Amino acid sequence: MNNSKFLILSALLIVMLSSCSSFKSVYFNYSDMDKLELGMTKQQVTKILGSSYTIAEKRIEDDKQIEVLSYTNYNETDTFYMFVFKNDKLEKWYREFAHKKMIKDN
Numbered sequence: 001m002n003n004s005k006f007l008i009l010s011a012l013l014i015v016m017l018s019s020c021s022s023f024k025s026v027y028f029n030y031s032d033m034d035k036l037e038l039g040m041t042k043q044q045v046t047k048i049l050g051s052s053y054t055i056a057e058k059r060i061e062d063d064k065q066i067e068v069l070s071y072t073n074y075n076e077t078d079t080f081y082m083f084v085f086k087n088d089k090l091e092k093w094y095r096e097f098a099h100k101k102m103i104k105d106n
Contacts, residue, residue, distance in 0.1 A: 033081070033093075040090045042067070045083060056082060 035048050046053065049071055057068040069083045078098040084091045 036090065036093070038090055038092070041088050042069070042085050042090075045069075045085075045090055053083075056080075 032048050036045060046069075053069040053071050055067065056070040057066070059066050064086050065088070067085045067088075069085070071081045071083070072079065080096045080098065081093060082096055083093045
């Protein structure tokens, strides 16, 4: 293989590998949840799961700030994991399933 073909193939391989890693970073890995503990701060949780979350809810309740973060597992795009923080401390997390719209034939 001549030098120019080797460089082109190497460049293509680098582009393919880097695009795969950036795709994975959009979602979190379910196995990372084993590292979570109740009482962690939002910063600690997002350091483990990543910053690609959606703020699903924010409110004040009994003078406490409630914030709910939503993540999607990269293997389950129809499943959302909700993380509830009270005054910046992880209080609980749970899983929700996306409701798929049913199409009815006439």
